[in-house]
Each structure stands twice: as C-alpha cells, then as structure tokens.
Amino acid sequence: MSFFSTRGKSCVTASQAILSGLAPDGGLYVPAMFPQFSQQMILSMVDMSWKERAVQILSAYLEDFSRGEISEMVDAAYSAERFDDPAICPVTEIDASTALLELYHGPTLAFKDIALQLLPHLITRSARKNGEQREVAILTATSGDTGKAALEGFRDVPGTSCTVFYPLEGVSRIQQLQMTTTAGSNTHVIAVRGNFDDAQTGAKELFSSAEFAAEMNQAGKVLSSANSINFGRLVPQIIYYFSTYADLIGQRRILPGEEINFVVPTGNFGDILAGYYARQMGLPIKKLICASNRNNVLADFFHTGSYSTHRMFVKTISPSMDILVSSNLERLLYETADRDGELVSLWMKQLKESGGYHIGEQRHDWLSSVFAASWADDRETKREIRDLWQQTHRLVDPHTAVGGCVLGEYRRNTGDNTFAVMVSTASPYKFAQDVLSAIEGDEAVQSRDAFECAARLEEITGVPVPPQITALRDAPVRHKAVCDRDAQAMRAAVLEEVCG
Ligand SMILES: *Cc1c(COP(=O)(O)O)cnc(C)c1O
Secondary structure, eight states, X not given: OOEEETTSOOEEOHHHHHHHSBOTTSOBEEESSOOOOOHHHHHHTTTSOHHHXXXXXXXXXXXXXXXXXXXXXXXXXXXXXXXSSTTSSOEEXXXXXXXXXXXXXXXXXXXXXXXXXXXXXXXXXXXXXTTOOSEEEEEEEOSSHHHHHHHHHHTTOTTEEXXXXXXXXXXXXXXXXXXHTOOOTTEXXXXXXXXXXXXXXXXXXXXXXXXXXXXXXXXXXXXXEOSTTSHHHHHHHHHHHHHHHHHHHHTTSSOXXXXXXXXXXXXXXXXXXXXXXXXXXXXXXXXXXXXXXXXOHHHHHHHXXXXXXXXXXXXXXXXXXXXXXXXXXXXXXXXXXTXXXXXXXXXXXXXXXXXXXXXXXXXXXXXXXXEEEEEOOHHHHHHHHXXXXXXXXXXXXXXXXXXXXXXXXXXXXXXXXXXXXXXXXXXXXXXXXXXHHHHHOTHHHHTOOHHHHHHHHHHHHOOOOOHHHHXXXXXXXXXXXXXXXXXXXXXXXXXXXXXX
C-alpha cells in the first residue's frame, strides 16, 4: 500500500510515512485506498484476542512489514505489564442501548496509549527499513495526554529521544506531574508560555524548517512526530473500532451486520478519524458523532461547512480537547474533496492566511450524512458526570462526559436510538478535582489537593485510584524547562535540551 500527501503528489511506503510524520509539502499522509473487511472477516474477529485483531488490521495497511514483524510489535506493545485489562480496550455496559469503550487501561491512563505503545516499535523498525542511521528525535506538542503517553512509549528506547512541549497553564495538575516526573535518559519536557495551539503551531514550524532540520542533522538526529499527524498514530486506533464491534456481537448486544453509532470526544480529530477509516473499510457504522467542548470549532464546521478559527480560545475542564486547529481534519477534507490535493492545499492556505475556509454545500451535505456534531460547556459536562454516576454507577472523566452530553442531545433531537458506543478516552482519576466537584460540589475540592480529591473519589465511589496516580505523589520532578511560545524560543529550547 502506498501513501499520498493530502496536499500533493508525493507517494511513499508505510514505513516512510511513519518515519517522516509530515509530508514534505506540509500535508498529512493518507493511505492510497481503504482495505476492505467483509462481514465474514469481521465476524471471524469475534473469537479472536485483541492481539489477533490488531495483527489483522495493521497488516492491511503496513505492507512493508511482514506479519511476523507485526505480531512481534503487537506482543511487545500490548503486554500485561503495560495494560491492566487483558481485553486492552474493554467494552462495558451503560444501559440497554449504550456501551462504554474503555480506552484508559494503559500506562498513562488515556487513549493515547493504544497508539503510543506501538509507535516506538513502528518508528524504530521503519528507520531500520529505510537505512536511517541517525537518532530519531521525536518532537511532540501536547494538550495534556499525548505528552505523557509519548514519553512512556519512547522512554529508553535505543536510537530515539522524545521531546514534549506542553502549554504551561493548559493541563491538569496530574497531567503536568505525569510529564515532569518522567524518568528515562532520552526524555525531555518543555513547558510553553502559551496555549496548545501555540505549542502545536511552533512544533509544526520546527518540522517544516530546513534550517532546523540541518541543525538536528549536524547533531546526528532526524526529526519525527508522535502527534496524530503521524499515520503510525492513526492506524492502531482503527483496531478498537473493529474490536468493539466484534465484542458487542460476542456479548450478543448487537446482531452481525447491525449498524451502530459512536460518539467521540474530539480535539485534534485523530480518534474519530480512525472511526471514519474503519467505516470506509466496511465496519457497519451509521453515524460518527463528534463531541466538542466550548472550543466548538468542529461542531460549527459540521453544522455549516465553514471552518473558522475567529473565536476565543477557552480553557475548559476537558483540556485535551482545548484546540482550535484540528490537524487531522485535513485527512477528512481530502476525502471530502474527492482526494483533490490542490483543493485541500487551497483550504489550508485560506486557513493560514485568513483563519478559515468553506467547503461548499454539496460536500457539506455529504459530510452530514456520515457525521453528527455538537458541544457541551463545563456546567453540562459536570452534570453529566454526576448523572451518569447517580443513574448508572459509571464514573467517567470530563472528556467522556462531553461525549455523553452530546449523545443525549443527539438522541433527543433526532430520535435516532441506534445502539451507541461512548468512546471513553481517559481515567476519571486524571481529572480527579473536576470529577469530585461534579459529584460532591465545589466545596468538596476546596481544601483538597489533586491526590486528596482522588482519595475522596475512591472513598465515595469504590472505584480504585490507579497506582500510576498514587506513585506521582512522591515522584521527584525531573523536568523544569520553560520557554516562550514562538518557534525561535522553542527551537533554542530543543537544541539545548536534546543536543546539549
Ligand atoms: C487526546 C484526547 C482527546 C481528543 O482526541 P483527538 O484524537 O485529539 O480528537 C479526547 N480525550 C482525551 C482524554 C484525550 O487525551
């Protein structure tokens, strides 16, 4: 299978796409076509383990990796030491027509682990396949969860280093501690005085700077990305859409061939895009419901066909979705534009120069047949956390709760009561303060720090605090670098951290 850039003509192998992250023209790599999975193939997954399902999906895209190589990588990535549930991504019940897809059983308690436990294997093997001798220097901007997941994935992996930029004021206390306490001789964490879009824009600028590439080269390093712009981040996420469907058949909650809906809490559009790819591969998905917080640029886009970043950036209690420029939307635009790279380039140019673009009525109609979208504010999100707890005894994090709000609204407005899967993207304990205040009110958090909130949450719900959270309490802070939000400051910070 070849991979094309969303903005032009470049055509590379899977391992080249994974190694470089971003295409030279600034576009994202997309597969030349979507491999097809028949109903029979999907049914055959019902009796497979997660690892067997993973090998099926990955093999369909990664043609320059042998099945043996893929099995080895999958075995190493999804081991029992790293995931606390043998199903890896278990599907559990909320009510008769709703399931919860739990994507937070990995080492950093967020869905990013599903891809970032595999990515280091993909990248180091891709480097070898392409004769790359230099150290692969991973550079990643994070809205909170990618950072820690990338650091854990790449920590002490020979031939790599991992540098993470996070917005200084934009992540939860637990998220920040998770990153700044990371061990490993090849990990670097830099706080940026700005928001996530500033960090992501700066990182993208570094990626497209020939001068910076030359500086890194001189130090014996080649850049790559662990953000979801990298196809290697996307492809492992397709697995759990298929795996969920197979599990629901196995649990006799749906019939073979039955269409289902997914609601996905969305920021950079990577998670939900993997769902779209699964749908294109033949998985019976009726609607993909895109859930945003107050940074509702995507909800507006799906409603109007116009993307506009002319709005205030808002800090919310679902910080991993505090994003105004969703990188992976470009991959959906490419499909919307009938794979016309020039049209995508034009929209991206308009986005850069005037902060927005419009895709036209026909294309918008087509999008609306596949996607629904809405958003929820912090107050609604907290109410959803409380209601879900009181009514179903399911404890969810604020991101997942945004999805719950939007699913409820979608069902009320459309009457579509198709079986729905709520994609649950993080452990509630990553956001213990906000979750506790949702359940017990603001007074309950006033005199408690994040760890005390977690302990109280365990006390009232009986849901155990994950050991990863408890361990943070006494872990020494090892990373203290801070830089300004412009690309030059970020460049200097990387050179100092990584090249010494
Ligand atoms: C990253 C993240 C999201 C958003 O996922 P995208 O792929 O960026 O759309 C949602 N929830 C949590 C907890 C996350 O970490």
